[in-house]
Amino acid sequence: MTQWLVNGMPDGSLSPQDRGLTYGDGLFETIALRAGKFRLLDFHLERLQVGCERLGIPPPATELLRAELKQVAVNCTSGTGKIIITRGCGPRGYRAPAQAQATRLVGLFPDSAGSLPSWRDGIRVRWCRTPVAENPALAGLKTLNRLEQVLARSEWEDEAITEGLMSTPQGQVIGGTMSNLFMVDDGQLLTPDLSRCGISGVMRRLILKVAAELAINAFEQSIDAERLLAADEVFLSNSLQGIAPVIQLDDQPLPIGPVSRKLMQALSQRGVSECAAA
């Protein structure tokens, strides 16, 4: 049973005129609750603040968000927290109200037994036809405009395929529908440049930090399909699962390589238990 606080009110609901609904005018965060603690919460709250600043939405106090997350998780040690911030209600029309009163939603989805299949031993991935459009104004942000991901995820039903890769109309691979992408080439770590589109994931940020600590060279670059298919290793990342080695991309099998294993071990030592060796 999911618990929600809407502007601090338990079981609150949303106005039909909330701009989060009418225009997707807002942002969200999806946060792993593990052993009673929200993982990488500082990273999540930082991204949310940056997003609010870029969209011109008054950001909520982070202490308030921390307190409300604690409140919805009071009887739960493992699950997924969610924060949604919208520009709030306003008159009809795209123009933002001069004095926006942001709407703040904080919820928790408790884990049901076995609800998260482990990605640790590798996942199968496909290509999506739905492109991810380029818009530098929104690039990197986890906005409520996610129809592209919804359409991309609707392209397959096969339960054996965990994730789909999305590219720009110009053929640059950006990431999975719900994950960031990494490839290893000659010992170097590459991840798509997200300055024109894509979501800058918190686990991606942690991986780049850990790579630096391990003296693994890492670069944000343009990556097309040809380059990706020539990689020594490919993996995906997200905040709930850590690292997911890609062991099959369409018909091409891929190994779980040494760089992926090294990063997974390092993440597991930093609280990403999903990456721990079985």
Add this chain to the structure above:
Amino acid sequence: MTQWLVNGMPDGSLSPQDRGLTYGDGLFETIALRAGKFRLLDFHLERLQVGCERLGIPPPATELLRAELKQVAVNCTSGTGKIIITRGCGPRGYRAPAQAQATRLVGLFPDSAGSLPSWRDGIRVRWCRTPVAENPALAGLKTLNRLEQVLARSEWEDEAITEGLMSTPQGQVIGGTMSNLFMVDDGQLLTPDLSRCGISGVMRRLILKVAAELAINAFEQSIDAERLLAADEVFLSNSLQGIAPVIQLDDQPLPIGPVSRKLMQALSQRGVSECAAA
């Protein structure tokens, strides 16, 4: 005071888990109520059905929507009707539930006196920096993913500027933040091709129909800024205002030309009273 029906319930509200909020997973229509009748309602309902089909959302019965619009407008003869259809609630994640139960919102914004400044005598328009991203999967649809329009509209405060023009990152002009674009070149009517992005407006559809009846040649084409600036006439259209001649584009004055006037006269004879000569 705005009246809303949510799945037929007066003053209903929305779940925080409605996919219309969480992903912008839905569509909307904005419909002029004039002299007690919803204008171009068939066009609006057709676009909504097409949108539902393209997004895979079970479309609501049009007779139900007509009845609910009548219900919210019972004491009103002039205003703006709004329909929002979302894919409804579902578990967390982009994947659409196999058996989606669409959410249906029908509302009415009554006109306050003088609430709609007339566009008939011409409007001033500017260029927006925020691009409109290309995504053929969503092109033409009036989806709830409208952050680009929100950001573009936030680029100016000057009340003398009515509308801003948006272009693709590749420089193709697509239309205004809340309107479609037309230009006249040597007696021919041109409007941007919307196969890769943009919203296919109901007033745009009526204008193309009326142009055919008046034997004005009309074409959907790629239009860049240079071509637009060389036009003999430029006008915008939307469902609430009909045709708005552009009399100034940034610093460049433009005339209200004979093709615009002819189309405005024809629209005013078809119930678009905003286009009638003063």
